[in-house]
Amino acid sequence: xxxxxxxVPYGTKDIxxxxxxxxxxxxxxxxxxxDKWGYDxxxxxxxxxxxxxGKGGTKGDFxxxxxxxxxxxxxxxxxxxxxxxxxxxxxxxxxxxxxxxLANLYRYEEIQAGRQCQFEQAGVxxxxxxGAAADAEVxxxxxxxxxxxxxxxxxxxxxHVGFINGLAEEAGFGAAQVKELQSCLRRHDAVGMQQMAASxxxxxxxxxxIFADFLFLQGGxxxxxxLQGVVTNPKALHALEDLRSIYDLVETYGAAAHLSFDLGxxxxxxxxxxxxxxxxxxxxxxxxxxxxxxxxxMQGFGLDCPxxxxxxxVDRVVLALERAGVVKAERRWDxxxxxxxxxxxEAITKAADLRKEGRSVKLCTEAMDLTGAASxxxxxxxxxxxxxx
Amino acid sequence: xxxxxxxxxxxxKLFDKSVRLLAKVGYSAENVTEDSRKLVISxxxxxxxxxxxxxxxxxxxxxxxxxxxxxxxxxxxxxxxKDVVExxxxxxxxCRLMMAVPExxxxxxxxxxxxxxxxxxxxxxxxxxxxKLGIQAxxxxxxxxxxxxxxxxxxxxxxxxxxTGRTLKENKLVEVDSIFTATARxxxxxxxxxxxxxxxxxxxxxxxxxLNEEAK
Numbered sequence: 351x352x353x354x355x356x357x358v359p360y361g362t363k364d365i366x367x368x369x370x371x372x373x374x375x376x377x378x379x380x381x382x383x384x385d386k387w388g389y390d391x392x393x394x395x396x397x398x399x400x401x402x403x404g405k406g407g408t409k410g411d412f413x414x415x416x417x418x419x420x421x422x423x424x425x426x427x428x429x430x431x432x433x434x435x436x437x438x439x440x441x442x443x444x445x446x447x448x449x450x451x452l453a454n455l456y457r458y459e460e461i462q463a464g465r466q467c468q469f470e471q472a473g474v475x476x477x478x479x480x481g482a483a484a485d486a487e488v489x490x491x492x493x494x495x496x497x498x499x500x501x502x503x504x505x506x507x508x509x510h511v512g513f514i515n516g517l518a519e520e521a522g523f524g525a526a527q528v529k530e531l532q533s534c535l536r537r538h539d540a541v542g543m544q545q546m547a548a549s550x551x552x553x554x555x556x557x558x559x560i561f562a563d564f565l566f567l568q569g570g571x572x573x574x575x576x577l578q579g580v581v582t583n584p585k586a587l588h589a590l591e592d593l594r595s596i597y598d599l600v601e602t603y604g605a606a607a608h609l610s611f612d613l614g615x616x617x618x619x620x621x622x623x624x625x626x627x628x629x630x631x632x633x634x635x636x637x638x639x640x641x642x643x644x645x646x647x648m649q650g651f652g653l654d655c656p657x658x659x660x661x662x663x664v665d666r667v668v669l670a671l672e673r674a675g676v677v678k679a680e681r682r683w684d685x686x687x688x689x690x691x692x693x694x695x696e697a698i699t700k701a702a703d704l705r706k707e708g709r710s711v712k713l714c715t716e717a718m719d720l721t722g723a724a725s726x727x728x729x730x731x732x733x734x735x736x737x738x739x
Numbered sequence: 740x741x742x743x744x745x746x747x748x749x750x751x752k753l754f755d756k757s758v759r760l761l762a763k764v765g766y767s768a769e770n771v772t773e774d775s776r777k778l779v780i781s782x783x784x785x786x787x788x789x790x791x792x793x794x795x796x797x798x799x800x801x802x803x804x805x806x807x808x809x810x811x812x813x814x815x816x817x818x819x820x821k822d823v824v825e826x827x828x829x830x831x832x833x834c835r836l837m838m839a840v841p842e843x844x845x846x847x848x849x850x851x852x853x854x855x856x857x858x859x860x861x862x863x864x865x866x867x868x869x870x871k872l873g874i875q876a877x878x879x880x881x882x883x884x885x886x887x888x889x890x891x892x893x894x895x896x897x898x899x900x901x902x903t904g905r906t907l908k909e910n911k912l913v914e915v916d917s918i919f920t921a922t923a924r925x926x927x928x929x930x931x932x933x934x935x936x937x938x939x940x941x942x943x944x945x946x947x948x949x950l951n952e953e954a955k
Contacts, residue, residue, distance in 0.1 A: 462802075537825070540824065540827065565824065610933075610936075635803050635804025635928050635929065635931070636929055
């Protein structure tokens, strides 16, 4: 007799009956929308050679060795494996590729509700297409996937790496200052931005003000128009035009109500080259989805190809929906087929018939009398009883 | 204004100044005191809710989204490295993280302090500091009375916050190096900052005006 309680490793969890049923419904709804929009689902290995994820890898990777002492890593991101897959296995064929996935990812995290070391993402990559139409498509698809999952209240923040880089150029920043700027934005450090702005010399006061207020550059189309009147750097202006085109298209799709600009938005993954976005829900303290354009990443895998995409955190969506009271862990089947002594064969036939009709059926494994069967219906989580006697 | 703004306030030295400053921009409620029995205090009229928390817990409340915003020292932020938005430097609560040793143990160069033990409440910052110097040090985490470390032989050095330096003198410690200065900061949850942007933006603007007035 042992008193040992068997635990799961730090940052992992079991998904129990009922919970899994509602989660599967959400997953199916999301992947169903991806399919409707013409995306092909793919699956890549849970672990890869470490160089797929760039030279350094990321802090918090789970790494191990194979038998030949090659360094392997449990994937912490799906964009790089999809880029690898596309460059090595899908090179050629149609110019525009639409791929989607539902995958477990692994990253060492200080765990919180909705933040575990093993987590699930659903996402899409639209490869081979540059321009606002592709970017608008993935943004609207993110919104459509969330709505299909049952999320009603959410907000999309849209920014642009080109705007940030353009302003750094306008300010005459060297490499070190650009790094400092990126680091401030990544840390959401408005105080750091104020200090940076205060130390800037030989610069137009309007530009200085933009730097000081970088994290507060949030708003609608009027914000873009105001900035277009202030900024002169061509890269930054181009980024603003790009954002405007994306916004107009999202509006055509009818999803603009969820969208606002956030020009200080900078995501922790450094492969983005154009627009980038994050999605928030009131029930969760951190983003539930995010993505952007990454036109240079495919080069690293030997294919020069623009790309854009997003991923949404399935665990976070499930948690938010639970908190909002939209989903409950529920276990329910249509029919319980019970049988009296000697009637098992008839009961099997009956159950098969009912399943053919499309009903979900549990078949009792032992004979029962009618009163026992009637009280068993609830325990078996069935809606109705068929008694074979 | 249909939604509440929840504010996490830190007990201790930042508390009174935080309450006073927020009241000046219209964020107040009855009986917001440090020894309040109530853990959550709401003002239904202005849709503000206060949580009175232990100092080190404020960033956690905000990171989770249990509070939309909070006030906390930059020292705690640097130690905890939480994923929150740092909105505004409030200027008060100025203090300094520094490294000190007993007068008798003073050495010539900073790198001479390698392979010694340092007692601190800020293990993360202390480790980063020694790493930056390129020296190894053993970190002993304590939760208070850090100056006691060298006196009882628990450590050779301390890494701690000072305001006036009086405690150092009383315990015959000398400051060897200053690591950073810190002031109180207004922080926000990442999602709240986007979803309640208009209200939080106005709050920051109003606070800036008050702080500028006070600085004059």
